[in-house]
Amino acid sequence: MAARNPGVEFDPSWIQSVHVNLPATKRRAEQLGIRRTVKKHYQAAWELRAVTCIDLTTLAGDDTLSNVNRLCFKAKNPVMRELIKAMDVEDLGITVGAVCVYPNRVADAVRSLKAAGASHIPVASVATGFPCGQTPLKTRLEEIRLAVEDGAREIDIVINRQMALTGDWKGVYDEVKMMKEACGEAHLKTILATGELGNLVNVYKASLVCMMAGADFIKTSTGKEGVNATLMVGLVMVRAIREYFERTGYKIGFKPAGGIRSAKDACTWLSLMKEELGDEWTRPDLFRLGASSLLIDIERQLFHFVYGRYAASHEIPMS
Amino acid sequence: MASSTPAQPSNSIKDVFKSLQYGPAPEADNVAQAWLDDHDRSFGHFIDGKWIKPEGRKTYQTKNPSTGQTLAATLQGTQEDVDLAVKSSKKAYESWSKTPPHVRARHMYSIARHLQKHHRLVxxxxxxxxxxxxxETREADIPTVIRHWYHHAGWAQLMDTEMRGWKPVGVVGAIVPWNFPLMLLTWKVCPALAMGNTIVLKPATYTRLSALLLAEICSEAGLPPGVFNVITGSGQMGSLLASHIDVDKVAFTGSTQVGQTLRRLVAGTGKKLSLELGGKSPVVVFESADLDSTVEGLVDAIWFNQGQVCSAGSRLLVQESVYSKLVDKLKTRLTHFRLGDSLDKSIDMGAIVDESQKKSIDEFVEDARREGAEVYQATSCIPTRGCFYPPTMITNVQTVSRVVAEEIFGPVLVVLPFRTAKEAITLANNSMYGLGGSVWTENVSLAMEVAICIKAGTIWVNSHNMFDAAAGFGGYRQSGFGRDGGKEGLYEYVRPSWESRPRPSDVDLDLKTFGATIASRPTLSNGTKEGEIPLIDRTYKMYYGGAQKRPDAPYSRPVINPDGKVVGHVGEGNRKDVRNAVEVAHAAAPGWGKRAAHNRAQIVYYMAENIEIRREEFATRISEMTGKSMEDSLREVDITLSRLFHWGAYCDKYGGSVQETTLYGATIKIHEPVGVIGIACPDDYPLLGFVSLFAPAVVRGNTMIIIPSEKYPLLALDLYQIFDTSDLPGGVVNIITGNRDHLTKYLAEHQDIQSMWYFGGIEGSKYVEYISAENVKRTWVSYGFDRDWEDTEQGQGEEFLYHSIQVKNIWVPMGDVFAN
Known part of the structure; x- marks a missing residue:
């Protein structure tokens, strides 16, 4: 695993030199899905890779131990055993990338994974007043510390949109830097909530600011905004990651989240990572897909690959 | 179907899981193969709604360049086949041209629908x-084709209202290239059929199948026999088609060289001609651009269709401050470029059309290498078999290099730095071509100004190579003339309703002696009768650069009235006078082009005002010089006044429009000036003829050199006092007197004149058209036929506007809002 990003000094001139053209970015994003495609066993292999990058997520008010527990067992066995066997990939030990829950459910998740014999799967927790971030900084930071204490190894924070929208990028930087400190050893994923940033230039700037402040991952959305993980937004963020890498040598991970439901989408996202950043960025240490229902579709595609017919949803173990 | 991408050493699911490699993703070709089998892999011509396979023809085996596999045999047509096809189209023209617009629209709509049904096969x-x-064929070529049929079904429907005053031309001979075989032929066929013409098409040698398939689809859709005929054959057969006596219009897309040959071939025949030729289109990147998007734009610009695109963005001009950054980004981008079988759905680029083309590309690149250029090629992506050439980027080259100046027609990009916007524009325009170009910046003011300043038919802002049926495509300079698509494209397939196809008799034109002249020498008689008091000698100077000028060589010619009396002398202009006048006309052009339309109108109205004051004087002069009655002469002056008002009115009403393309944004059509125009006026109507020609040109922002009526030049020279008092800036209208053909020769030969209008004899008309091939200038000639200058249709029809402008389309995508 690459060296963690320690962050760099806040550099306002870097932020000021950002240019993003929406129509041209959109055109490239639309091309990604039609310039590359994978078929047959290549497709199956890509879908398995996508599974390993999933942050299997439940973020609901009615989450309790029982559904978190079910989620964790599914996280360890994301693809039906018979399919894994038929594809001859048992020794790959395929699991999802992480389990993602609210802070109050972190302890449940940690215990459940242990019970499933899958403590190696990290628990990620959203934090800092997710999804809106409209709570005092003090409590937001405290939330991180508590989640980490409960065993979260990854923290998905939301950035301060009020500061971003009013151009206080130094303010965003300072807050994220404090959050990074609060994370300690836990990996920091910064959610930009791109759907609330107004334009793509802000998306690029927010990406840069978070990386400067020490983010390990940058993430598109909470899944609660009007517009979630579109390829266009993803493209802007990975281009920022590329630029940050070129300037500092640090590799930052990327996590699109929200609205990713089909196996085809997942493969296109992988292709985006491969094309724009290279193969290194297609593995779970630098790429995650935040999703809840995606896994079912992938399993159905794999079922079709193995048996040549489509499975009903109810035949797939739910998470 | 096997893929031509290199075989992977191992590709079990487990291996691919680890490597995340791409695999073959072939599109099925079974239906296409079945269609070829239906024809026993051997095609004839498609004439008169039938397949025709005359005996004894040579054949050409058409191949799949990415596999080398032979697809089918096609015929090499002969004169006999051309005759048969043209005869069929001529016959079909009788009914098709009279078919009601609505019925033609239905036919075209039906073809659009049928093409949609066969989208995948095509x-x-x-x-x-x-x-x-x-x-690309699925996402770009064929959707554009379908869109053209729909769009032009609409023009067929609307011909009577939108193209009032125009009628079809007759039989069109179309010759198209191999780079977008179906798309480019559609660009000819659609407007031709919509306007009531019939068409004989010759597809390119390498790529004949889609044209033949289209003919079959048209037939299936119910298009009457003979309206659209397809004959296959060599380039030589193309010449036979173009020179066929019953072809009334030649429409060509292809190389500048072949375009020039065709221009010469049809010179003096009275056929219409449109040429869409080569290019070396600039991609201008400013430091204010989104560089990552620019990289993808360059993929569209130069690596779309293997760079075999007339408007390929092959000259990258980058602001020095971001030069290395962009070059590095491009190199990175090319590291994951994928080449492969055309049917593989996971590739960026396919095969080059033919080995000979690949060889030609390679020669250019090797030439640059020998010059010391840095050649970057992504060779790792080259498949082991098939006709492939790697995406290539050449740096450390300059304007003097062949790869920078000439069209390569392959996936080769040259990169040059610039310092300022002004220098970027100069570099962009430092080319014999003017087909397309793109501007990359987030600064909209800069983008628009640069778009206006680049001399090319299409400019894309923050994008490249977007096409649509509603926007005309075509060139400035040696990229040709005429437009494909949009309303502007329709004019290539119509002629004014009052005019019949000119069929000038064939003349033997001696290029060497045309326009040779010997200036007049003293004679014993000056026409003054015995006992009369000699008139005060009047010797008119020429007029250019806003001043009266003596002829370069002090020769003059007498102007003689119908009574044989010398009424004055005018300068005998020569090539140096032409040279000087062209210089000043160019100096005046930028300022005049930028003048506010309102101001140009004021000047033209003011001219009318000033002529009105001297109405009687002008009429008397006409009468004295030409022997016309005073009544007729007064009418000529009065119509002249009305004509000035007509064109004054058009100063601010013909600037262009917004095109309704599929772009989200604005596609802006601008009617730009043609440039510097040479005009040779007719002999009759010394005042009205002159004004009818200079006024439309002047109101649309052109500058010009005019040869006034050779017989009666004095009226025009009287006008320069009017110009001076009407605030017309110097250099906009320049008058050179002398022998019309002698001066025409030098104007038509001049490579910095953008259009030549010639109202004179057959021989001169042929000369103008022939010699204009050299710099592919536009021409407008009368073939020795007179027109009635008093008539409003003939003397001030829309035709005059058509010749006074050239269309530029600027594509401005929009969008910044994507969420809350």
């Missing part, structure tokens, strides 16, 4: 025959 055939990626 896309596969096109990809296989040409080597271009199926992704």
């Amino acid at each position: 896309s596969v055939i096109e990809a296989m025959d040409n080597g271009k990626p199926f992704r």
Whole structure:
């Protein structure tokens, strides 16, 4: 695993030199899905890779131990055993990338994974007043510390949109830097909530600011905004990651989240990572897909690959 | 179907899981193969709604360039076949041209629908025959084709209202290239059929299948026999088609060289001609651009269709401050470029159309290498078999290099730095071509100004190579003339309703002696009768650069009235006078072009005002010089006044429009000036003829050199006092007197004149058209036929506007809002 990003000094001139053209970015994003495609066993292999990058997520008010527990067992066995066997990939030990829950459910998740014999799967927790971030900084930071204490190894924070929208990028930087400190050893994923940033230039700037402040991952959305993980937004963020890498040598991970439901989408996202950043960025240490229902579709595609017919949803173990 | 991408050493699911490699993703070709089998892989011509396979013809085996596989045999047509096809189209023209617009629209609509139904088959055939990626034929070529049929079904429907005053031309001979076989032929066929013409098409040698398939589809859709005929054959057969006596219009897309040959071939025949030729289109990147998007734009600009695009963005001009950054980004981008079989759906680029083309590309690149250029090629992506050439980027080259100046027609980009916007524009325009170009910046003011300043028919802002039926495509300079698409494209397939096809008699034109002249020498008689008091000698100077000028060589010619009396002398202009006048006309052009339309109108109205004051004087002069009655002469002056008002009115009403393309944004059509125009006036109507020609040109922002009526030049020279008092800036209208053909010769030969209008004899008309091939200038000639200058249709029809402007389309995508 690459060296963690320690962050760099806040550099306002870097932020000021950002240019993003929406129509041209959109055109490239639309091309990604039609310039590359994978078929047959290549497709199956890509879908398995996508599974390993999933942050299997439940973020609901009615989450309790029982559904978190079910989620964790599914996280360890994301693809039906018979399919894994038929594809001859048992020794790959395929699991999802992480389990993602609210802070109050972190302890449940940690215990459940242990019970499933899958403590190696990290628990990620959203934090800092997710999804809106409209709570005092003090409590937001405290939330991180508590989640980490409960065993979260990854923290998905939301950035301060009020500061971003009013151009206080130094303010965003300072807050994220404090959050990074609060994370300690836990990996920091910064959610930009791109759907609330107004334009793509802000998306690029927010990406840069978070990386400067020490983010390990940058993430598109909470899944609660009007517009979630579109390829266009993803493209802007990975281009920022590329630029940050070129300037500092640090590799930052990327996590699109929200609205990713089909196996085809997942493969296109992988292709985006491969094309724009290279193969290194297609593995779970630098790429995650935040999703809840995606896994079912992938399993159905794999079922079709193995048996040549489509499975009903109810035949797939739910998470 | 086997893929031509290199075989992976191992590709079990487990291996691919670890490597995340791409695999073959072939589009099925079974339907396309079945279609070829239906024809026993052997095609004839498609004439009169039938397949015709005359005996004894040579054949050409068409191949799939990405596999080398032979697809089918096609015929090499002969004169006999051309005759048969043209005869069929001529016959079909009788009924098709009289078919009501609505019925023509229905036919075209039906073809659009049928093409949609066969979208996949057509896309596969096109990809296989040409080597271009199926992704492109499916996503770009064929959708554009379908869109053209729909769009032009509309023009057929609206011809009577939108094209009032125009009528079809007759039989069109179309010759198209191999780079977008179906798309480019559609650009000819659609407007031709919509306007009531019939057409004989010759597809390119390498790529004949889609044209033949289209003919079959048209037939299936119910298009009457003979309206659209397809004959296959060599380039030589193309010449036979173009020179066929019953072809009334030649429409060509292809190389500048062949375009020039065709221009010479049809010179003096009275046929209409449109040429869409080569290019070396600039991609201008400013430091204010989104560089990552620019990289993808360059993929569209130069690596679309293997760079085999007339408007390929092959000259990258980058602001020095971001030069290295962009070059590095491009190199990175090319590291994951994928080449492969045209039917593979996971490739960026397909095969080059033919080995000979690949060789030509390679020669250019090797030439640059020898010059010391840095050649960057992504060679790792080259498949082991098939006709492939790597995406190539050349740096450390300058304007003097062949790869910078000439069209390569392959996936080769040259990169040059610039310092300022002004220098970027100069570099962009430092080319004999003017087809397309793109501007990359987030500064909209800069983008628009640069778009206006680049001399090219299409400018894309923050994008490149977007096409649509509603926007005309075509060139400035040696990229040709005429437009394909949009309303502007329709004019290439119509002629004014009052005019019949000129059929000038064939003249033997001696290029060497045309326009040779010997200036007049003293004679014993000056026409003054015995006992009369001699008139005060009047010797008129020429007028250019806003001042009266003596002829370069002090020769003059007498102007003689119908009574044989010398009424004055005018200068005998020569090539140096032409040279000087062209210089000043160019100096005046930028300022005049930028003048506010309102101001140009004021000047033209003011001219009318000033002539009105001297109405009687002008009429008397006309009468004295030409022997016309005073009544007729007064009418000529009065119509002249009305004509000035007509064109004054058009100063601010013909600037262009917004095109309704599929772009989200604005596609802006601008009617730009043609440039510097040479005008040779007719002999009759010394005042009205002159004004009818200079006024439309002047109101649309052109500058000009005019040869006034050779017989009666004095009226025009009287006008320069009017110009001076009407605030017309110097250099806009320049008058050179002398022998019309002698001066025409030097104007038509001049490579910095953008258009030549010639109202004179057959021989001169042929000369102008022939010699204009050299710099592919536009021409407008009378072939020795007179027109009635008093008539409003003939003397001030829309035709005059058509000749006074050239269309530029600027594509401005919009968008910044994507969420809350």
